[in-house]
Amino acid sequence: MPLPSPPSSPHLRPDHLLTSLPPPLLATMVPQGGSSLDLGLSLGLTSQGSLTSSTSSAAALSPWAAALSSVVGDAMATRDAHPHHHQHHYASAAAASAAALVDLDRAAMRASTSPDSAAALSNGASGGDNNNSNKRDHRDLERTGSGGVRSDEEDGADGAGGRKKLRLSKDQAAVLEECFKTHSTLNPKQKVALANRLGLRPRQVEVWFQNRRARTKLKQTEVDCEYLKRWCERLTDENKRLEKELADLRALKAAAPSPAAQPASSSPAATLTMCPSCRRVAAAAANHHQQQQCHPKSNAAAKNVVPSHCQFFPAAVDRKGQSSWNAAAAPPLVTRELF
DNA sequence: ATAGCCTGTCACGTTACATCA
């Protein structure tokens, strides 16, 4: 029996790990109705791609909209259903609601106090008539943090040397978390609006989301590795059991007289039966009884119980539409809903 | 139509700082 290859390295990239999983296992690891992040991770798709957009429902949108409504209003929320990678489409898509867009930009600009914010705003929302060198300058400014980390520090940190580390307040972290639950990525407008609401620079919000995604991915990798580890252990145990079963059968066959000496019907080998669904071989004279032992039917209580030896083949179980691997025989070893 | 450049954003790895035991 081939065993699944465990992760070869603790640094295995999660997307590789997940895409290498058997689909049934993958399915069990992805909670129904999971967040867009979960989908993005488990399907090996980029979390900022169209998937997120396509899976964004109005229900999923509302928390995000609520989180930002204090700054930008409802017009914002409508467009926030789309991830940032389609930011360039917003200008055209939102052309009809240009007034709302202007309102948003004005709102963001009003609250914007740092040059970075202004740069981000102009870069994100303007019609692209900016000077390229200016764009680059703003980008460099934001990247290097020369106008950033220390620019908004009022604690008297000197400008030379080490970076001053900001500690987000609980409220700030809570809002960021709330937004992250809805969308793990931000488009420029969302970023600016959120930054304004929290009194942070857009770059800080951007960094927070990047780090948050990284933490999520790391955590998920740990969960996945643990899951696979236990799965592998189970398969190893099952393999041992099957090997023992095979040895028993061989011993049984060796102990039997030659077929020429006895009729085939009375040969011990002829009494061997195989469970049709799980293909488990059993030396039993009454195969009906054996089969019922394997898969008790007409037992309402046990209708959804998966035989223990079938736990490792969730695909076969799922196809029957009866019991899921998660729900019945093998509850999730490690939940993916850690946060 | 196509190539090259620019820009924005991402993931990933790393660093530096704050906090805590």
Added chain:
DNA sequence: GATGATGTAACGTGACAGGCT
């Protein structure tokens, strides 16, 4: 108070996609 572990904000880098010329 010093110290190591841990968490995380911030940074550097390369890759990618989309727009523009």
